[in-house]
Amino acid sequence: MQANHIPVRISRACAATLLLCAALTTVLSGQAQTDPLPSWNDGTAKQAIVAFVKTTTDESNPAFVKPADRIATFDQDGTLWTEHPLYAQAMFAFARVGQLAPQHPGWKTTQPFQAVLTGDKAAMGKFTETDWMQIVGATHAGMSTADFEQLVKQWLATAKAPRFDRPYTDLIYQPMLEVMQYLRANSYRTYIVTGGGQEFVRVYSEQVYGVPPEQVVGSSIATKYDNSTGKPVLMREPKPFFIDDGPGKAVGINLFIGKRPYAAFGNSGGDAAMLEWTQAGDGKRLMMLVHHDDGVREYAYGPGGGLPDTRVGTFSEALMTEAQNDGWVVISMKNDWNKIFPFDK
Amino acid sequence: MQANHIPVRISRACAATLLLCAALTTVLSGQAQTDPLPSWNDGTAKQAIVAFVKTTTDESNPAFVKPADRIATFDQDGTLWTEHPLYAQAMFAFARVGQLAPQHPGWKTTQPFQAVLTGDKAAMGKFTETDWMQIVGATHAGMSTADFEQLVKQWLATAKAPRFDRPYTDLIYQPMLEVMQYLRANSYRTYIVTGGGQEFVRVYSEQVYGVPPEQVVGSSIATKYDNSTGKPVLMREPKPFFIDDGPGKAVGINLFIGKRPYAAFGNSGGDAAMLEWTQAGDGKRLMMLVHHDDGVREYAYGPGGGLPDTRVGTFSEALMTEAQNDGWVVISMKNDWNKIFPFDK
Numbered sequence: 001m002q003a004n005h006i007p008v009r010i011s012r013a014c015a016a017t018l019l020l021c022a023a024l025t026t027v028l029s030g031q032a033q034t035d036p037l038p039s040w041n042d043g044t045a046k047q048a049i050v051a052f053v054k055t056t057t058d059e060s061n062p063a064f065v066k067p068a069d070r071i072a073t074f075d076q077d078g079t080l081w082t083e084h085p086l087y088a089q090a091m092f093a094f095a096r097v098g099q100l101a102p103q104h105p106g107w108k109t110t111q112p113f114q115a116v117l118t119g120d121k122a123a124m125g126k127f128t129e130t131d132w133m134q135i136v137g138a139t140h141a142g143m144s145t146a147d148f149e150q151l152v153k154q155w156l157a158t159a160k161a162p163r164f165d166r167p168y169t170d171l172i173y174q175p176m177l178e179v180m181q182y183l184r185a186n187s188y189r190t191y192i193v194t195g196g197g198q199e200f201v202r203v204y205s206e207q208v209y210g211v212p213p214e215q216v217v218g219s220s221i222a223t224k225y226d227n228s229t230g231k232p233v234l235m236r237e238p239k240p241f242f243i244d245d246g247p248g249k250a251v252g253i254n255l256f257i258g259k260r261p262y263a264a265f266g267n268s269g270g271d272a273a274m275l276e277w278t279q280a281g282d283g284k285r286l287m288m289l290v291h292h293d294d295g296v297r298e299y300a301y302g303p304g305g306g307l308p309d310t311r312v313g314t315f316s317e318a319l320m321t322e323a324q325n326d327g328w329v330v331i332s333m334k335n336d337w338n339k340i341f342p343f344d345k
Numbered sequence: 346m347q348a349n350h351i352p353v354r355i356s357r358a359c360a361a362t363l364l365l366c367a368a369l370t371t372v373l374s375g376q377a378q379t380d381p382l383p384s385w386n387d388g389t390a391k392q393a394i395v396a397f398v399k400t401t402t403d404e405s406n407p408a409f410v411k412p413a414d415r416i417a418t419f420d421q422d423g424t425l426w427t428e429h430p431l432y433a434q435a436m437f438a439f440a441r442v443g444q445l446a447p448q449h450p451g452w453k454t455t456q457p458f459q460a461v462l463t464g465d466k467a468a469m470g471k472f473t474e475t476d477w478m479q480i481v482g483a484t485h486a487g488m489s490t491a492d493f494e495q496l497v498k499q500w501l502a503t504a505k506a507p508r509f510d511r512p513y514t515d516l517i518y519q520p521m522l523e524v525m526q527y528l529r530a531n532s533y534r535t536y537i538v539t540g541g542g543q544e545f546v547r548v549y550s551e552q553v554y555g556v557p558p559e560q561v562v563g564s565s566i567a568t569k570y571d572n573s574t575g576k577p578v579l580m581r582e583p584k585p586f587f588i589d590d591g592p593g594k595a596v597g598i599n600l601f602i603g604k605r606p607y608a609a610f611g612n613s614g615g616d617a618a619m620l621e622w623t624q625a626g627d628g629k630r631l632m633m634l635v636h637h638d639d640g641v642r643e644y645a646y647g648p649g650g651g652l653p654d655t656r657v658g659t660f661s662e663a664l665m666t667e668a669q670n671d672g673w674v675v676i677s678m679k680n681d682w683n684k685i686f687p688f689d690k
Contacts, residue, residue: 212413
């Protein structure tokens with residue numbers, strides 16, 4: 001909002017002194033020279049991003065988008081950070097099961113908790129929606145929103161991701177950070193639209209991605225206002241409220257943002273509706289899918305990858321066909337990215 | 346986001362030429378001289394608003410709030426525009442009942458539709474939640490979100506509010522517009538948090554209040570993604586999804602914004618939880634209630650008003666007591682506002 005006032009002030013100042021205009025012009029044009037996407041190899045994907053930004057921010061172009069409407073949405077798991085072998089939030093839930101187990105002796109012999117406590121990966125791989133809701137209910141509810149935030153913070157500070165032995169928040173994709181920054185530098189607002197928990201992601205989204213809490217749309221459980229003590233709290237209840245996945249991503253975008261994105265980035269079938277909804281708008285739109293085809297530097301799954309039937313971040317042959325038919329750009333992590341993580345040399 | 350870059354550019358330009366700094370200083374300080382709240386009489390309410398803004402934007406004050414956290418929330422009906430004799434959205438629903446009646450001959454003899462079609466005010470005054478949901482289901486659902494937007498636009502363009510014989514969007518409170526503008530000029534983001542329909546208010550919020558759709562939190566019905574024709578739509582379904590009223594306003598603020606407001610403005614019992622939730626944060630917070638005590642220029646209801654038992658915008662004695670006990674500021678429309686509507690002389 002406030003940004004709207006600044007140009008007015010500058011132009012008034014310009015009227016006051018021509019020297020100022022010359023100085024500002026020098027400074028602004030000087031800043032625009034460097035490559036905004038240094039971790040991207042030159043190719044179709046990088047060119048598509050640059051062409052999209054240049055076209056939609058060029059006032060003389062019929063596809064110009066006014067700054068207030070510049071919305072870009074990003075899936076998180078598998079699009080902004082690593083999702084294999086399992087979503088970070090599932091790892092958080094499993095850790096909580098371990099912490100809470102002493103208070104629930106029955107869990108040792110009751111599924112789905114028994115599988116988590118014994119580390120039975122085969123059983124965990126077959127968890128149903130009902131199993132997951134039981135685990136979420138036991139680990140994500142029954143506390144205030146403020147207490148939940150603290151639990152997530154504590155876990156993030158100590159947990160390490162498998163294979164890389166680093167905090168989960170280190171496993172973010174440098175090229176995607178550059179896309180977000182490039183878009184923001186061109187007055188796009190970047191939203192995360194995740195199937196993961198909205199209140200989970202909001203804990204670190206600002207620090208990790210530069211995305212403030214109010215620009216995180218995600219799945220949520222019900223909360224209940226309780227002012228019985230005179231100090232109001234919102235209590236998290238063990239029942240789902242909104243599932244921001246698949247068709248739910250189009251619903252969530254309309255519900256939380258109320259504007260159609262001009263650019264959308266995903267990596268799995270859960271993102272297809274978000275890309276379809278984005279593309280159905282008029283003017284120029286950008287739809288991109290991250291393809292995990294680099295088993296050396298990260299993981300390989302999806303068409304041509306090493307784990308074609310993975311249930312985490314499913315990229316089916318049908319999705320690849322939809323992408324080809326609709327002109328969505330598929331990003332090859334192996335070929336399009338010269339760097340994957342910020343810590344890569 | 347983009348606003349963050351501007352000061353950097355200005356300060357670099359300042360380094361380039363001292364003349365620029367002098368010019369900018371003159372322009373900026375010149376702008377700060379005028380009264381930002383000309384429609385407010387000097388008094389407790391006006392002073393509370395000015396003191397709140399000065400305190401929370403003064404970097405040397407312990408209660409300083411960084412711009413990213415500057416959130417202010419406003420109820421709509423009765424706080425930003427007139428809600429009597431009945432909410433504008435209810436009038437829209439009644440008009441839709443009339444339009445749709447020829448397709449539903451049974452409505453002539455079936456409640457609650459019969460009451461609407463015959464203009465039976467006594468019966469309408471006793472509508473239950475179930476009656477209202479039937480009317481909302483019949484008038485607000487069964488079409489796409491895009492078609493609903495068109496219906497609202499068409500109605501707003503032609504409907505006239507009783508007593509004033511003007512479009513509903515004329516009946517907005519000039520003093521509240523000034524508060525919103527004053528807050529925005531001080532980097533606060535202004536959100537509408539309404540018990541009314543989120544998608545109804547989003548149609549006109551930007552034009553009428555300067556509040557973009559993504560800053561409107563409201564009640565909603567379920568929507569369903571439908572891509573069966575290859576041109577995706579979101580269909581509005583006849584079932585409630587979220588009720589943003591009473592305790593729901595605290596829930597909605599957390600769900601949609603994820604940050605606690607520093608200032609909250611309401612006018613009825615449906616806003617109490619929003620004000621409690623706001624006040625429960627640390628630092629300096631501003632809680633205000635509009636009291637409709639001016640039957641000459643608008644309507645008088647609530648304690649001391651002419652319509653103490655009104656069901657529209659109920660301001661009970663208990664709410665007045667809560668306001669007094671908690672230090673919430675009650676705005677007297679009669680005494681605090683020298684102008685009510687923009688069209689007032």
